[in-house]
Amino acid sequence: MDDRLQANMDEYLPLRDVVFKTLRQEILLGDLKPGERLMEIHLANKLGVSRTPIREAIRKLELEGLVTMIPRRGAEVAQITVKNLQDVLEVRKALDVLSAELACDRITEEQMTELREACQHFEHMIQTKDSTKIAKADVDLHDIITKSTGNDKLILMVNNLSEQMYRYRYEHIKDPSSHERLIAEHQKILSALENRDKEAAANAVGEHIDNQEKAIMQQLRE
Amino acid sequence: MDDRLQANMDEYLPLRDVVFKTLRQEILLGDLKPGERLMEIHLANKLGVSRTPIREAIRKLELEGLVTMIPRRGAEVAQITVKNLQDVLEVRKALDVLSAELACDRITEEQMTELREACQHFEHMIQTKDSTKIAKADVDLHDIITKSTGNDKLILMVNNLSEQMYRYRYEHIKDPSSHERLIAEHQKILSALENRDKEAAANAVGEHIDNQEKAIMQQLRE
DNA sequence: GGGATACAGATTGTATACAAAAAATGAGTG
DNA sequence: CACTCATTTTTTGTATACAATCTGTATCCC
Numbered sequence: 001m002d003d004r005l006q007a008n009m010d011e012y013l014p015l016r017d018v019v020f021k022t023l024r025q026e027i028l029l030g031d032l033k034p035g036e037r038l039m040e041i042h043l044a045n046k047l048g049v050s051r052t053p054i055r056e057a058i059r060k061l062e063l064e065g066l067v068t069m070i071p072r073r074g075a076e077v078a079q080i081t082v083k084n085l086q087d088v089l090e091v092r093k094a095l096d097v098l099s100a101e102l103a104c105d106r107i108t109e110e111q112m113t114e115l116r117e118a119c120q121h122f123e124h125m126i127q128t129k130d131s132t133k134i135a136k137a138d139v140d141l142h143d144i145i146t147k148s149t150g151n152d153k154l155i156l157m158v159n160n161l162s163e164q165m166y167r168y169r170y171e172h173i174k175d176p177s178s179h180e181r182l183i184a185e186h187q188k189i190l191s192a193l194e195n196r197d198k199e200a201a202a203n204a205v206g207e208h209i210d211n212q213e214k215a216i217m218q219q220l221r222e
Numbered sequence: 223m224d225d226r227l228q229a230n231m232d233e234y235l236p237l238r239d240v241v242f243k244t245l246r247q248e249i250l251l252g253d254l255k256p257g258e259r260l261m262e263i264h265l266a267n268k269l270g271v272s273r274t275p276i277r278e279a280i281r282k283l284e285l286e287g288l289v290t291m292i293p294r295r296g297a298e299v300a301q302i303t304v305k306n307l308q309d310v311l312e313v314r315k316a317l318d319v320l321s322a323e324l325a326c327d328r329i330t331e332e333q334m335t336e337l338r339e340a341c342q343h344f345e346h347m348i349q350t351k352d353s354t355k356i357a358k359a360d361v362d363l364h365d366i367i368t369k370s371t372g373n374d375k376l377i378l379m380v381n382n383l384s385e386q387m388y389r390y391r392y393e394h395i396k397d398p399s400s401h402e403r404l405i406a407e408h409q410k411i412l413s414a415l416e417n418r419d420k421e422a423a424a425n426a427v428g429e430h431i432d433n434q435e436k437a438i439m440q441q442l443r444e
Numbered sequence: 445g446g447g448a449t450a451c452a453g454a455t456t457g458t459a460t461a462c463a464a465a466a467a468a469t470g471a472g473t474g
Numbered sequence: 475c476a477c478t479c480a481t482t483t484t485t486t487g488t489a490t491a492c493a494a495t496c497t498g499t500a501t502c503c504c
Contacts, residue, residue: 012293014457016281039485050459052274055487059238059281065375071234072465072486087375094320095313102312153309156287157379236487261455272489277456294456294495449502457494468483474476 015053020060022047027066027077028166038067038075064160082220085165086213092161093209096142099158100201102149103193111148112194118144119190123183131174135166138173141186145193165216172215181211237271242279244269249288249299250388260289260297286382304442307387308435314383315431321368321380322423325415329370334416337366341412345405353396360395363408367415387438394437403433 023043026032038058040051047054058075061067067075107115118141125137139162146158172178185208192200245265248254260280262273269276280297283289289297329337340363347359361384368380384391394400407430414422 014293016457041485044459051486052458052460056278056281059278060285063282063285071236073467074486084375087373090324090373091317091320091376091379094316098313098316151309151312153287153306154313157313238487263455266489273456274488274490295497296456445504447502447504449500451498451500453496453498455494455496457492459490459492461490462488464485464487466483466485469481471478471480473478 015049016056016060019043019047019049019053020057023057023061024064024066024163027061028163029170030167032077034077034079036077038077040074065164080164080168082217085168085216085220088161088164089209089213089216092158092165093206095154095158095161096205096209097202099146099149099154100189100193100205101198102151102154103145104196104198104201106150107145107148107193111144115141115144115148115190115193119186122186126179126183129176131170134173134179135170138182145189168216168219169212171219172212175215178215185211237275238278238282241265241269241271241275242282245279245283246286246288246385249283250385251392252389254299256299256301258299260299262296287386302386304439307390307438307442310383310386311431311435311438314380314387315428315435317376317380317383318364318427318431319424321371321376322411322415322427323420324371324373324376325367326418326420326423328372329367329415333366333370337363337370337412337415340366341408344408348401348405351398353392356395356401357392360404367411390438390441391434393441394434397437400437407433 023032023038032038040054040058043054044051058067058069062069062075066078068078069075118137122134122137122141125133128134142162143159146155149155173182185204188204189201189208192204245254245260254260262276262280265276266273280289280291284291284297288300290300291297340359344356344359344363347355350356364384365381368377371377395404407426410426411423411430414426
């Protein structure tokens with residue numbers, strides 16, 4: 001019926017995973033708004049599947065913290081409070097700093113090259129003024145650093161934490177006044193990694209997150 | 223108004239959550255061994271429920287990294303490798319250090335008292351030589367510190383990470399030769415928090431985890 | 445004997461049916 | 475008019491049914 005869901009038959013994906021990714025995307029992009037109820041039959045009809053895959057997807061979203069379960073009332077998109085965001089950012093800062101420190105020790109020359117390219121690519125995307133592209137370039141850049149630690153658990157957790165802030169960070173990136181600062185901060189991180197200077201890397205990443213926090217909090221006051 | 227009614231209703235737990243907790247416990251305690259297949263009908267019969275709650279529980283365990291999914295073959299208990307444990311410990315160390323630092327700023331006098339009591343209780347439990355009790359006392363003690371940060375996300379993540387090592391830590395605690403060292407380390411952490419000395423606290427917790435890592439790795443070589 | 449193949453059983457993936465609870469509605473009463 | 479209580483509807487929670495497919499085994503052919 002809805003072949004949108006079975007796009008590539010080559011690689012089989014259970015419907016629950018398709019639904020999971022779809023719903024997560026919609027939440028992160030703000031398509032589904034905080035507090036909005038996720039009703040199973042409704043979603044099932046909308047996506048052209050039965051309730052079973054929907055429910056299994058919701059279980060994952062629940063553990064990821066993207067939806068809140070109310071017993072016998074179902075799921076709703078998690079309400080993100082200021083306190084909540086601060087908590088997430090506090091943890092994320094610690095883990096991103098850890099990433100940077102580990103990366104100093106472990107990043108390969110190949111990955112360094114990749115990182116330099118990603119930095120340049122980011123600057124190009126800034127010039128396009130296309131927020132979606134800028135956001136993607138930013139994510140890609142940070143992914144390279146995280147991946148270079150080789151710590152799978154860390155990669156998983158940092159990704160998860162980052163995702164929780166996508167909707168806000170996206171708005172933040174829209175603001176052109178921050179663009180120059182972002183480029184400078186990336187540059188700082190890059191050169192710290194090039195010198196394999198853990199302390200500098202930790203400081204640079206720390207500041208980067210602090211600024212991000214300020215921007216998000218500023219934006220939340222509206 | 224009907225807050226009391228709701229409070230009474232809170233005792234209800236969906237079967238999926240019961241199953242989730244049960245399976246997780248069995249995995250963490252080593253009752254279900256790494257590589258073991260989790261077959262839905264079998265588990266459903268064993269726990270006296272249908273496949274539906276089992277499947278939903280497995281989806282959560284999957285996201286938590288406790289089971290691995292093989293498409294169209296089902297779930298199996300995640301194989302824990304040395305690399306895997308090192309990854310978890312690396313992250314955990316960063317978060318426990320963060321906890322200690324935040325606790326220095328935020329712990330209340332009441333919680334400090336609680337912590338002192340927990341320390342004494344731990345020493346008493348050591349004397350009983352009952353590993354289960356010692357393990358519980360140890361968890362309680364660390365929980366107080368984590369909770370005192372007031373960071374809900376941090377609390378959640380540290381708990382999750384700790385749980386991943388329960389099976390190994392338990393064996394570690396059985397070894398009486400480590401008991402004196404554990405007491406000394408707890409004492410060190412306690413006094414650092416008493417003096418609200420972030421650096422000392424961070425160091426003490428860092429060493430604590432390092433030693434734990436050594437013990438677990440030692441034990442894994444058998 | 446070795447290997448390909450077809451069939452049977454087991455197991456997951458998905459849909460649907462049924463039960464139980466919560467929310468919404470509406471009628472009756474003070 | 476407000477308020478309560480019963481009834482209906484909606485929605486979740488759980489169980490079961492059906493379909494797809496993977497695995498193992500036995501058989502047949504070379």
